[in-house]
Amino acid sequence: MIRLKHLDLRRLIISLAVVTGLIMLANSFYASYKAQEQILIKNRLQLNHAYATKVASATSDYLASSMQLLRYSAKEVNKLMDIPQALQTEVSRVYRQTESFDSVLVADATGKVLAAAPLDTLIGKSLETLGAKEALQLQSPVISKPYTGASGNRVIVLSQPIFSASGKYLGYIGGSIYLGQANSLDRLLSEHYYSDGSYLFAVDQDRQLLYHPESRRVGTTVGQNPVVDAVLAGETGYMQARNSQGIEMLAGYAPLTIAGWGIVAQAPTNAALEPLGALMAGVLKDTAIPALIILGLAWWMARLISRPLSQLAQGARALDQPETAEKIGQVEPWYYEASQLKKAMLESMNTFHHRIVKLNLDAQTDALTGLLNRRGQEMALAALEQSRQDFAIVAVDIDHFKPVNDTWGHDTGDLILQFLADAMRTCSRDEDLLCRSGGEEFLMLLPATPPDGAQHVAERLRAHVDAWHGLPGPGHITISLGVAYWSPEGGSVEASLKRADEALYNAKKNGRNRVEMAR
Known part of the structure; x- marks a missing residue:
């Protein structure tokens, strides 16, 4: 089987630092883009409002x-x-x-x-x-x-x-005064100083257009439009809305109280945001060199950080060799975390290794029960096998669990699964590894535990569950358990798991609510 080459710690940290820097740069650029966008939109809204107010005032005069x-x-x-x-x-x-x-x-x-x-x-x-x-x-x-x-x-x-x-x-x-004809009112409303698609229109209380740059529309009725609704209600202000053609517009509006009209000045949002590209190009140009310098510093610092960790990792890969402790002692960490890591490795390599395995397994837990899930179980078994530490296996299955789900529903079934997980924690040690293999099937991995000790743990768990009454739904459940043992000289872990399953099957076949030992 071909195995992919793993990244070493130095390259991984450097990659993480570079990717993090790029993400932060992209996030900053995006935030700057959104901020500039909002500034342009607000400025244009305020400008249109001021223009509409000015035209309304002049028309009123x-x-x-x-x-x-x-x-x-x-x-x-x-x-x-x-x-x-x-x-x-x-x-x-x-x-x-x-x-x-x-x-x-x-x-x-x-x-x-x-x-x-x-x-x-x-x-x-x-x-x-x-x-x-x-x-x-x-x-x-x-x-x-x-x-x-x-x-x-x-x-x-x-x-x-x-x-x-x-x-x-x-x-x-x-x-x-003729509407849509060349006269004083038309000139007053048509004096527009922008050529970016913006325009002004006037509307009366019946929503009829009194003025529009497209003269053919004068006299037509404006449909549903929140800007027109607001200005005809006597409000003055600005908002972002779509016009009758579905175009996103930035509108400012002001009422013409003397006649009950409304004046609206609006511009397409795209036109208002046209300078944004040039602004962001300038921002990118101004931030490119500092960003490259920061990324370079991050790369350099990542190398410094990764060097002692890489050396410690090389030692961790050879924990079974007698000269490993001496090599780890020669590592010169220059920051606190690496120093503490070195100290912990020197004090107890085995404990350190176990904690690393446990830490990795903590991220592989079942969301319902808090136990290791199938992936976490596989990682735990691989770690135990690699450490060549003997351990016992206790396979656990809830008796007659399917009728519980069928009769009382999956919510009740979930509560029972959580109860069993709590019972397993109660009847185990901190260093024991508890797994939910799937459905109502569970597994207990007991490091450095002989077969008779594992049988005792299994029997204690069985009795604890059997003695408990008052569960939701059925009120009481029982479990069947199969116990097996693995040692470095005893064959593969898969074979031991199979023996535990066979013992569990025997427990089911022999009447359930019992513990069976594998050969």
Whole structure:
């Protein structure tokens, strides 16, 4: 059989040091990457929020200024309602004075248009548009909901009521702003300073788009969107969310209180993270040389650490040779742990070897019972055989265990297995090796124990279990045991295990709840 060559202790420690260093470097790089990612995302969220807030404030000022202009004009035209030429002159002045409106008109209390600019074809007609109805019904300052106007454009109307000196309602003066057209509102919302896929849109309380860089979408309704939900609820802030096209976006939002609108500025997450590659390349460049130096130091220190341990390991491989103690004594450990290891080896090589074996076996335990599992059992047997120390074998099996699982369930069966493991610990020594071979089968390895001593241990365990009542489920169990013995001159360990199994089989065949000795 071909056996793979084992790594020596020096190479193993060096490999561990190098791998650990690389893992730490990778972890640091990853942590730096995530930190930079979060910084970029948060900065862009805050930037979008600030931009949305700025645009909302500017738009609010624009609307407030436009409403003020109409309010002033409403006070002027209340004296001109019966003078058509003068009324038309005032309407034309309001239309031409600023670029706030795409059209301006004055209607009387019935909705009949008395003057209009530039759409003078509307004069004499009664308007039935949403803006006209809101103005006539509320008789107060109104910023209407968006609708399709008489001109065929998507429009919002700003209106101010007109009252006589005695307080009688005479009508209203209104200014129309066409959505998606080149005007002051469009320029205000479209002044965007980024070219990385970011954009801004405005939405009203009915979730209709008032502005969008894709003009074809103006007037459409926005579907489920947590950003729109938040801004229309009057909230201001930022969040990371997907837009209607399923793209991950970084959105900042602010409400436009004067009109009940919401302003949202957002950018694709991928675009915001585009500088991350260059940042991480810089981080990698800055950390590469220090990392190589640290790895080199780790490699050098690992060699220093491994040297005395390697020398001690060479001595441990030749414990049966008389000159081994002298060679171990010549090792010069330079740190405490190696010195203590050397001292322990010199004080008792056999004890040291046993502890190493025991330590390795502790990692090979059965999760349910805390005993050695099948792999740990194999390692324990190999160690005992290599040390050429005679030992006894006690094979243990629970009588009629299958009906316990079938009748009371596996949870009850697990409790009984744990009970037996505790009983084995109670009836054994610290140096004895206790194993769960599988299912309800257990094994006790008793170093330096003659056959009669092993029989005594087995009988004590049997009696202890037989005397115990009050277990969950069946309340009481019994066990059958087979005892065998191994010595360096007595054949293979496998043969001794087989003899213990045969003795256990005889115990079962001869009535159970008994101990049988192998030949």
